[in-house]
């Protein structure tokens with residue numbers, strides 16, 4: 158009875174945290190919505206390292222750059238694992254790189270990723286980003302009210318072109334729709350609180366299928382995921398056979414498969430990991446940026462001023478312009494700080510006991526990096542809930558003068574340690590940001606009855622692993638007739654390049670590009 162009573166309570170040496178209950182520990186405290194906000198609240202009460210007990214296991218939440226350095230960077234070998242995720246095993250045979258255990262398969266996949274996402278490789282893919290951003294501008298010109306889906310199409314199409322060499326010219330493209338359907342079902346399996354807690358109550362994995370409906374759901378999802386990713390890989394193989402390469406990651410991987418020690422299935426699923434990692438995050442960034450610009454017209458006016466001085470309206474911007482636009486760079490940093498797209502990263506998992514100051518972090522602890530909390534710490538940032546790019550012009554990290562910046566980085570939104578986002582360079586959104594601000598005025602739409610802007614709060618964020626500012630009624634217009642005609646001309650001149658990625662386009666998408 159005494160042993161049972163102690164299950165769920167905090168062992169000596171664990172960092173502080175909310176009071177526990179016998180047996181269940183902090184299970185009931187763990188939020189299922191706006192998790193990052195609760196993490197930030199706990200950090201303000203208990204400090205920059207907090208622990209929770211979930212039954213037998215410990216969860217550690219770290220909320221300062223120094224803790225991130227200590228636990229995820231300096232001890233990166235023992236904190237590079239991911240928590241056990243039975244559904245990753247059931248659906249992908251642990252082939253999803255973002256959730257894969259830190260073993261040989263993962264290490265081979267990661268090695269391939271780092272080569273494919275190197276600085277040089279990312280420069281090679283700039284023309285795809287530019288051409289897709291040209292369509293994004295053109296889409297916004299033609300159908301500004303659908304901005305929310307246009308940015309999503311842009312992000313998905315860019316990454317599909319880079320990874321599998323196939324593009325998606327419209328949001329209704331069968332590929333976009335299939336991908337999002339599968340993503341939704343996958344998130345339903347893995348989001349906290351959505352699935353039966355198989356990883357906490359391990360005997361559940363042995364329950365026969367007739368009493369475990371999730372097993373049939375996972376089997377079906379697994380078959381459809383394989384169809385999609387292996388089918389896309391086969392398109393690359395067919396292209397290679399026809400000698401019609403278009404430079405995609407997967408073509409490269411298939412050629413170098415042996416060097417990386419990857420099976421065909423691993424190659425296909427590596428592609429899926431890149432699409433998942435690279436599409437939703439970019440969409441979230443752009444949606445947040447548009448909302449912040451529309452609700453902060455002073456920021457937008459200053460950005461337009463800078464762009465007009467350096468670029469003007471006589472030519473299209475180029476990526477080389479970015480280095481001469483410090484305010485634009487500050488906007489990009491502030492968007493990441495204001496609403497980090499992956500607010501608590503992906504959980505890490507410790508494979509050995511570690512000591513941090515007076516605290517002991519047990520082996521097999523789940524570790525969350527509280528990115529949102531770090532970026533919204535009132536001791537470091539003046540008015541952290543206000544969108545204020547100027548802060549990055551005043552100090553390197555945008556922090557209040559005198560704040561402790563010893564271990565701070567401007568790229569904490571990409572995570573830390575050995576699992577840090579491998580797409581950091583590719584996920585640099587300066588091309589699309591520059592094009593959009595150069596070409597458009599973003600405003601909140603007015604209510605035709607009252608003539609006043611419809612209520613929009615940039616601090617209202619969407620829910621999920623990946624977050625952004627919520628959808629708002631936008632009024633998006635080209636900045637002038639000159640800008641409009643340049644956008645049209647730019648889209649029409651990028652069509653020849655985009656065709657390289659339209660070799661397998663279904664007929665309905667082909668009809669769209671012919672008439673759009």
Ligand code: HEM
Pocket residue numbers: 254255256267430431432434435436438439442498499502503504505526570571572573574575576577578579580581583584585
């Ligand atoms: C705004 C852009 C992006 C943000 C904010 C972002 C953020 C993150 C974060 C926070 C993680 C978890 C890191 C950790 O566990 O410590 C992550 C992982 C990952 N990201 Fe990104 N990401 C972005 C773009 C991309 C792009 C463009 C790609 C692919 C081309 C990508 C691929 C991945 C992959 C594969 C992982 C899993 C890494 C692993 O477990 O080893 N991400 N990302």
